[in-house]
Amino acid sequence: MTIERMDVKRLHVDTTTTLIVMEDEVDRLVAAWRRERPDLDVEPLEVLSRVSRLARHLDRARRLAFAEHQLEPWEFDVLTALRRAGTPYQLSPGQLLTQTLVTSGTMTNRIDRLAKKGLVERLPDPSDRRGVLVRLTAEGQDRADQALAGLLDQERAILAELSRAQRGELAALLRQLTAPFDNIPG
Amino acid sequence: MTIERMDVKRLHVDTTTTLIVMEDEVDRLVAAWRRERPDLDVEPLEVLSRVSRLARHLDRARRLAFAEHQLEPWEFDVLTALRRAGTPYQLSPGQLLTQTLVTSGTMTNRIDRLAKKGLVERLPDPSDRRGVLVRLTAEGQDRADQALAGLLDQERAILAELSRAQRGELAALLRQLTAPFDNIPG
DNA sequence: TCCATTTAGCTCGACATCAAGAGACTTGAT
DNA sequence: ATCAAGTCTCTTGATGTCGAGCTAAATGGA
Structure with missing residues (x-):
């Protein structure tokens, strides 16, 4: 061939x-x-459709990687948000909302299920009796750490298509596109 | 400042x-x-987390752009798949499945709702009595064309951060990452 | 101190999706 | 001709998310 x-x-x-x-x-x-719309300039699709499609592929790949650790993607999101917070690995449900971009009803549901699996626990907030603190359990931390390592291995494999220099270039170009969204709150 | x-x-x-x-x-x-895991090489996140986050921002931006034409993102996906097929703008539900990557139950539901809005119509497939053909109505075509033009305007604005050369570079780098997914069926 | 406002987290109903499978029809081998 | 296997679409039931609204508690001005 x-x-x-x-x-x-x-x-x-x-x-x-x-x-x-x-x-x-x-x-x-x-x-x-x-072919169908020769009158239109469709150049923007060359970049942004690729971003969307690649993100879809990554979602699927991540789901597979997490499955090896019996974690759903949403579980990973919540556990790692707590993990990144540092000792004592606890955040309020409200802080978790803003980090994971879901609504409060969804977060309540997620915390319930993670607590039932023993990966997080709810504690009363000592400084605000309305409030709750969600804390990572030891097992939750282990699972988050293992899943992150697995994810990074997988992502390294996907990025092996590019040289180190190309990866740096790509990161810089993407940063230029994401910075406006991240800094001028949309 | x-x-x-x-x-x-x-x-x-x-x-x-x-x-x-x-x-x-x-x-x-x-x-x-x-800071939390100095032992890990997290360089892959520099590229792939940006891809995922940018895709999320794009989803939200697109939802806004489509709303100006009273279309949901999923409606746009289905209508434009038919539009790209060319005259006579019809595909089977099965073909629509493979293009939009949803399950058949979801597609049935989507076609129902689009038909109720008068944007598509179901026709019996003359060559296979099991089958159905979904055809874009004149209004469906108009709405798809207008929404596409609006989307492209918006995407051009987002990409204005980059020079023409940078956009070309970015597209080429992204193509290297997506090609394996698209050609070696995952 | 009192009361209106704001904030925190939860409850609940609506809805879109998925996965599994049923029903109708076609295809191909015998 | 017949029948088994495959294909195409729709139906059904479970699940997860959203969004509106609720209660309890904190906040701040009069």
């Missing part, structure tokens, strides 16, 4: 250099739009 | 050049992990 029979894309860098790269679904998506 | 008081990050490119860039949430996330 020659490379001609694969899904490839030829990038004409200059008159003598042609880079042959693998096509992806977004190349096909963009090609379809250019 | 000086730049010192903002959330910034200093990248020491060489001994005489220091690039000052805006920090984002991932910088803070990575810093927290390095």
